[in-house]
Amino acid sequence: MSNVDTHVGTSGEITPEGGYRSRLSKSWRNLPDERRRRITIVLQVLATIALWFIDHSLGYGAAVFIVFLWMPKLTPIPWRLGIQLVMVIAFAIAAAVGSTSISIAILLAVACGLFWIPERQRRWALPLTVLLVAVLYPFYLDHLFTIPVFGAFPNVGTGVYMIVFMMMAVGLNIVVGYAGLLDLGYVAFYATGAYTAAWFASEQFAGQKCPNPKFNTNNCPDQLVPAHKFNFGATGVIPGTGGIHISLWILFLLGGMITALVGIGIGLPTLRLRGDYLAIVTLGFGEILPQIALNGQSLFGFNVTNGPNGITPLDAPGFGHRLTVLTGGFLPSNYLTCCSQSLLGHRIEYEDVFYWTALVLLLFTVFCSLRLRDSKLGRAWVAIREDETAAAAMGIPLMRTKTWAYASGAFFGGVAGAYYATFKSSTFPGDFYFNISVFILCMVILGGMGNVWGVMVGAAFLAYLNQEGLANTGAWINTNIHFGGWHPNIDVPLYASGIYGLIILIVMLFRPEGLLPSRRRSAEFHEGVHDTPLYDVTHV
DSSP, X not given: OOSOOEEEOTTSOEEEOOOHHHHHHHHHHHSOHHHHHHHHHHHHHHHHHHHHHHOHHHHHHHHHHHHHXXXXXXXXIIIIHHHHHHHHHHHHHHHHTTSSOHHHHHHHHHHHHHHTSOHHHHHHHHHHHHHHHHHTHHHHGGGOOOBTTTBSOOOHHHHHHHHHHHHHHHHHHIIIIISOOOOSOTHHHHHHHHHHHHHTEESTTOOEEOSSTTSOTTTOGGGOEEOOEEEEBOOSOOTTOOEEEEOHHHHHHHHHHHHHHHHHHHHGGGTTOOHHHHHHHHHHHHHXXXXXXXXXXXXXXXXXXXXXXXXXXXXXXXXXXXXXXXXTTSSOSOGGGOOOOEETTEEOOHHHHHXXXXXXHHHXXXXXXXXXXXXXXHHHHHHHHHOHHHHHHTXXXXXXXXXXXXXXXXXXXXXXXXXXXXXXXXXXXXXXXXXXXXXXXHHHHHHOTTOHHHXXXXXXXXXXXXXXXXXXXXXXXXXXXXXXTXXXXXXXXXXXXXXXXXXXXXXHHHOTTOSSOOHHHHHHHHHOOTTOOOTTOOOO
């Protein structure tokens, strides 16, 4: 018998007593559908009115959001069509008189149009629409409306940051979401990829010598010149510099492969561990590598990581002069010096090129993740996650399957780390502390473990909050919230860790499967798997 308190129901069945939240949820489900609908509508209307008094745009946004929540339950014609037309026309008129941006009307028109696509085709139409919106983002960013509370939409540089963390979250989802292996040291893979790019695309291993042999290095420190230089297809190399310079397109792949080997090295000692023990060991590895980066300026007599000073600058990505000429300038020779023309009324900046390249890498990551999920290996990961003992009994090789999970997840973390290091043109030990591992894990939990699309949403949201959202929210609070003559002066980013913890706490209490979970993962949370107490399930 499980450790759940039970009682005998009126018909003789045994049901779990559960906690207060479970009893409240059961009472709500026992209400008639019509009564629940009325209560929900009243609460939503009251919430919208309250938000309108705080900020008019916040009230309007809440009203539109509520309408879209109820849209699937409305009769397509005339109610759904009529409400959609009214909303689009109303915002178009508001934009015409200058009280709002036309981008709101366009966004509503696109969202309403997706409702009329048959569900079978919507599975493809929705991702393609999102992809098109993402690709064109730099062109219409300056014309977008302001989001209530969060302020302006993220700039293109923040978009690169968000995409990089989306890649890492998708990679961690392979380990945590697919295979069910709790990894608290994912930052180690991020660091390995970043330092791989830094080693082979900088002056780190240049070596130094004096131009005049009669002087030693202690007598002519200001006259040192690079002694060693190796260049293999690299672009953006500063003239006169030494070191190793390999094409960054090769380094992205090399960084992923080296990180995959590190993932195997981390995974092998953990293959016989489960639960808390697995988390502790991965946490240890996650702490070891950042310390090596911090103290690696004298590792076995060699300056490997340049210690707390980091490695900077890194070579800029590019395709070289020949490919640029062959493609008519479509593929830039050097990302940092590529942009001098305008397209569709937008002057293309170097950040735009980094952004589009990051999108390509994210698409590659998502494609591989989905193919792995649907492969024989992916089904083996899911079997291990649900019941490791049963999976072993069915002939699944646990050691090899878990090792592949660590290697696959590490590969994409390494690619993301290498790319972000080139975007910043630097890498420092302070970028790779334990809180990054927890931050990425929170993205996976928030979005929905096991579902690539949910993980991407969770990663994009938290990355935006960390980069711009919290600061914008603090500015909005300090401007719009006041009690009499008192105005708060809150520096919201200082409380970032507490805010992220509160978000995860709320999600785990009210929707433990995440915002957009996979169907299988959602069923596991609500119906239980091996060794999982079924607190909220009624057994007849």
